[in-house]
Amino acid sequence: MIFVTIRTPELREFQIFRELYERGEHLTSDILGAVSVRFRAKSLLDGNHIRNWIEQNPGYDVYVVNPYPQFVYAHKNLFQFSENTRDPFFTAKSQEVFDRVRIPFDLSKVGHQTHDILSASSYWFGNAEFWRAYMEDVVLPVLNAGRDVLGDRAFAFLYEPQFYYGVAVQPCGSLPFLLERTVSLYLAQNRNIKAIFYPVNRQRVLDCCLFTFEREIVQLYGDMVDGWIAKGHTGADMDEYFHWASRMAGAGWRLYFGQYPISFEEGDNPRQILPWFKDERRKDRSGHS
Numbered sequence: 555m556i557f558v559t560i561r562t563p564e565l566r567e568f569q570i571f572r573e574l575y576e577r578g579e580h581l582t583s584d585i586l587g588a589v590s591v592r593f594r595a596k597s598l599l600d601g602n603h604i605r606n607w608i609e610q611n612p613g614y615d616v617y618v619v620n621p622y623p624q625f626v627y628a629h630k631n632l633f634q635f636s637e638n639t640r641d642p643f644f645t646a647k648s649q650e651v652f653d654r655v656r657i658p659f660d661l662s663k664v665g666h667q668t669h670d671i672l673s674a675s676s677y678w679f680g681n682a683e684f685w686r687a688y689m690e691d692v693v694l695p696v697l698n699a700g701r702d703v704l705g706d707r708a709f710a711f712l713y714e715p716q717f718y719y720g721v722a723v724q725p726c727g728s729l730p731f732l733l734e735r736t737v738s739l740y741l742a743q744n745r746n747i748k749a750i751f752y753p754v755n756r757q758r759v760l761d762c763c764l765f766t767f768e769r770e771i772v773q774l775y776g777d778m779v780d781g782w783i784a785k786g787h788t789g790a791d792m793d794e795y796f797h798w799a800s801r802m803a804g805a806g807w808r809l810y811f812g813q814y815p816i817s818f819e820e821g822d823n824p825r826q827i828l829p830w831f832k833d834e835r836r837k838d839r840s841g842h843s
Contacts, residue, residue, distance in 0.1 A: 564713065564731035565697070567676045569691065572697060576727060580685035587679030592818035596621035597677060598761055599752070610677060612749055616680040618673050618737065619752040621760045624768045625674055627779050628803040630796035631667040632735045638804025640717060640731065647711040648732050654704050655695040656667065660738050666792065668783050669754045673737040676730075684747065692736045696729065766830050767806050771799055780784070 562569050570588050580586045583606055593599050595620050602675050603621070608617050629635040636644040652659045701709040712732070715725035741749050756776060763769045775795070782792055816824050825831060 564726040564729070566726060568697060568733055571676075571693060573825060575685060575689045580680070580682045585679050585681055586685065586838060589615075589677055589694060593621075593677060595818040596675060596822055598758075598823060602614070603699040604679070604752075607752065613748065614681075614750045615748045615792055616678050616686045616741070617750055617752075618679075618741075619668070620672050620754075621677060622674040622762060622764075623669060623672070623754045624763045624772055626668055626783075627759070627772045627776055627799070628668075628768060629791070629800040629815075631664050632672070632738065633661055633664060634796065634800045635659060635804065636731065636735070638800050639807045644728070647708065647728070648649060649700075650734070651704065651708045651712065654708055655699045657695060657824050658777050659736070659743070664742075664781070665788060666740070666796070667738055668752055671738050671742055673741075673751075674734070676737070678737055687744075687747075688737075688740055692740055693733060696733060741762060764771065764828070765803075765806055771803065775799070776834060794826070803836060 565572075567590060569590060574580065574586065574588060580655070583806070589601075598621075599619065605617060611617070625632070625635060632649065633645040636648075641647070647658075649661045652661075654665075658695075694737050704712065712725065712729040713727040720723065741747055759772050760769050763772065765772075778795075783786070810830065814829060816828070818824060
């Protein structure tokens with residue numbers, strides 16, 4: 555067990571990643587990851603289960619768990635999600651950060667992020683080479699960039715407290731949210747990295763939904779989106795669908811969480827007590843499916 559003192563909480567998990575990397579912990583383990591107490595509540599999985607999954611699938615550079623597989627059906631990608639839940643200029647501001655620290659991500663080319671690339675949180679477990687590459691190529695250039703490199707606007711975007719739809723012990727800027735989204739970008743850009751994502755079926759998608767409207771999107775349009783994925787389909791019809799699905803889901807996140815902020819801090823599954831699932835709880839108690 556490694557205990558890390560949180561000296562800069564505004565960096566969230568990326569302070570811990572930096573400390574583990576600088577201490578060389580990634581060199582002492584075959585596979586290393588760092589997750590918060592929120593992991594089980596978000597992902598509905600525990601550490602022992604993930605350890606077994608990794609052991610049963612040896613030989614990968616990085617193992618990724620996406621706690622929100624429903625996003626594949628509600629949003630074209632994580633940047634569209636962020637535009638509709640956090641900041642309508644999230645993508646443009648993120649691109650400015652990448653340009654200023656010279657990370658060659660082109661967000662205009664990010665398409666539909668599917669189950670084999672979507673990483674909505676920093677729930678990854680990598681070998682020493684993945685740690686070295688990802689930290690040196692992406693995380694450290696962002697963490698080490700000051701106002702002189704970023705400029706006033708990008709620095710404020712990363713570090714000044716921003717709107718957040720949940721309960722947070724410490725307010726923060728957009729830095730942790732931007733960096734969370736870079737795992738998907740980095741893996742898409744570096745296909746030589748052997749990555750495996752935790753398997754997803756329709757039931758897991760529904761279980762992970764935080765809202766009834768997310769479940770409705772999956773139930774109504776899941777087959778259509780899965781069909782697009784299977785065929786490698788792109789086009790105006792897909793763009794139109796995700797434009798409206800993401801706007802609706804994003805508005806729901808802001809409305810519902812604005813009135814009833816959610817907390818994952820206790821490590822329990824908050825879905826069990828969310829008021830919009832009360833009808834489902836009533837059905838379960840009465841014995842109806």
